Amino acid sequence: xxxxxxxxxxxxxxxxxxxxxxxxxxxxxxxxxxxxxxxxxxxxxxxxxxxxxxxxxxxxxxxxxxxxxxxxxxxxxxxxxxxxxxxxxxxxxxxxxxxxxxxxxxxxxxxxxxxxxxxxxxxxxxxxxxxxxxxxxxxxxxxxxxxxxxxxxxxxxxxxxxxxxxxxxxxxxxxxxxxxxxxxxxxxxxxxxxxxxxxxxxxxxxxxxxxxxxxxxxxxxxxxxxxxxxxxxxxx
Numbered sequence: 001x002x003x004x005x006x007x008x009x010x011x012x013x014x015x016x017x018x019x020x021x022x023x024x025x026x027x028x029x030x031x032x033x034x035x036x037x038x039x040x041x042x043x044x045x046x047x048x049x050x051x052x053x054x055x056x057x058x059x060x061x062x063x064x065x066x067x068x069x070x071x072x073x074x075x076x077x078x079x080x081x082x083x084x085x086x087x088x089x090x091x092x093x094x095x096x097x098x099x100x101x102x103x104x105x106x107x108x109x110x111x112x113x114x115x116x117x118x119x120x121x122x123x124x125x126x127x128x129x130x131x132x133x134x135x136x137x138x139x140x141x142x143x144x145x146x147x148x149x150x151x152x153x154x155x156x157x158x159x160x161x162x163x164x165x166x167x168x169x170x171x172x173x174x175x176x177x178x179x180x181x182x183x184x185x186x187x188x189x190x191x192x193x194x195x196x197x198x199x200x201x202x203x204x205x206x207x208x209x210x211x212x213x214x215x216x217x218x219x220x221x222x223x224x225x226x227x228x229x230x231x232x233x234x235x236x
Contacts, residue, residue, distance in 0.1 A: 056166070056167030056186075057165075057166055057167065057175070057183050057186065058183065059183050059184065059185070059186060059223045059224050060182060060183070060184070060223070061182065061183060062181050062182055062183070063078065063086075063175070063177040063181055063182065063183040064078075064165045064166060065077075065078050065079050066078050066161075066162045066165055068124075068155040068156065068157055068161075068162055069137075069155070069156050070137070070153045070154060070155055070156070071137035071138075071140040071141050071153060071154035071155075071156060072137065072141070072153060073137060074153070076122065076153060076155055078177075078181075081120050081177075082179070082180075082181055083179050084118065084119070084120050084179055085118075085119045085120070085176070085177065085178055085179055085211070085214060086119070086120045086121075086122065086176070086177040087114060087119060087120070087121045087122065087174060087175075087176050087177075087207070087211075088122050088124055088166070088174065088175040088176075088177070089107070089121065089122065089123050089124065089151070089172060089173075089174055090123075090124050090125075090126060090163065090168045090170065090171050090172060090173040090174070090232060091123045091124065091125060091133075091171050091172055092125065092127055092132060092133030092171040092230055092232075092233065093133060093135070093143050093147075094132045094133050095132070095133065095171045095172075095229055095230035096195040096230070097170075097171065097172065097195050097228065097229035097230055098171050098172050098229065098230070099195075100194075100195050100196065100197050100200070101172060101189060101200070102147045102149065103147075103197065104197045104200055105148070106189075106200050106205075107149070107172065107189070108147060108148045108149045108150065110205075110207060110208060111149060111150050111151050112150050113208075114211060115150055115151070115152055117215070119211070120152045121150075121151045121152045122151060122152060122153055122154070122155055123140075123144075123149075123151045123153075123154040123155065124154075124155045124157055124162060124163070124168070125140060125154060125155070125156055125157060125158075126157040126158070126160050126162065126163035126168055126232050126233070126234065127158065127232075127233040128158055128159070128160060128233055128234055128235035128236075129158055129235075131233035131234075131235070132230075132233050133171070133233055134158060134233070135156075136156070137154070137156060140154045140156070141154070159235070160232075160234045160235060163232050163234065164234075166186075168232050169227060169231065169232055170188070170227040170228060170229040170230065170231060170232065171229050171230050171231075171232060172188070172189050172227070172229050173186075173187070173188065173227040173229065173232075174186070174187065174188070174189060174206075174207050174227075176207070176210050176211065176214070176220075178214060184210065184214060184219075184220045184223060185206070185207070185210040185220050185222075185223050185224070186223070186224055186225075187206060187222075187224055187225030187226060187227050188206060188225050188226055188227040188228050188229075189205065189206060189207050189227075190203035190204055190205045190206055190207075191203045191204040191206065191225075193226075193228030193229075206222055206225050209221065209222065210222070210223070
């Protein structure tokens, strides 16, 4: 091969290499950014779906409808209770904060007073099998008899579907629904987050205050408060 031919061959190869390098440098970041964009979109879609499924109910909006098995063997449907005030009480008989309000008579007295006024009071037990507080219907009824509790009924929510529908996080925790099916209160039982019975008399009882406002035809003054107590014992 002549010197001139050799020089032309080498020059062509160098040019080809130089042109290829910028192509690699430019295309690889573009492909990476495209992949990152796809991953971000998928992540946002899952986050949105999760938020939608477990969204908390909003005060002054219709309460989420549900259907659940009751301790007495019946099926409770919130839609069937339209026209009545409904109290949902998340409970766990083994939780120290729940024990505080039952042993003192605080919650049983609230139940008795409410039911006497025609209010539907539903305990909701959202404790998964094997978790603290999980009981069958017969046990739930015996516990209420032993504690002097008189709710209208007890909803057994071991799969957590109703708890997640309402965004229930603690026991005790309360949701109050007016006769039109609108959520008018959600939150804790009172203003002092402790397991000490001596604090009950010093605390502002949010549940009784909300029911009093509702009975008087007033807007509930404190319609959303922070619940306290044990965590709801969902599966997992």
